[in-house]
Amino acid sequence: MSLNTNDNTTESTTAPDTFHLHCTINGQPIERDVEVDRSLLSFLRDDLGLTGTKGSCLEGECGSCTVLIDGVPFNSCVTLAGRVNGRSVTTIEGFAQDDKPAILQEKFLETGSVQCGYCSPGLILTAYALLQANPEITEEELIKGMEANICRCTGYTAIIEALRRARREMLK
Ligand code: FES
């Protein structure tokens, strides 16, 4: 901040507060300065170019921005980037690294569950987290667990079928 004594006005020249962030994104160590008020969604998309994570409502209501933090789904639009310090984040770009995530993606495509595609990354990551957390999960529990992820295009019939098919294959 500088004080201009000539006209008695006060002018701020201070850069926004930043935080030195260490985390792992899709298995890669990341170290960056990031503004303390920056959302994780913005950090992923704007700083790291990981645009597979979609922003829609930006209010924590739709789930389109879902990422996994240490394997747990979070809405990245209402999560500060600083909250992932020392933690591991998975986005849709880092997802298809083994067979099980690929099954989910395949079933979404097979059933026509991807129209505009805005909801798809969040749905897939949430479903994966639920299936990983509980290998005994029932079909009903899986579908109920997806309630926070909204799709504005499909009417859900195809998505539910994709979840059923993926569950059957992944829990074999
Ligand atoms: S964009 Fe984050 S919950 Fe809707």
Ligand code: FES
């Ligand atoms: S496919 Fe468009 S919001 Fe789900």
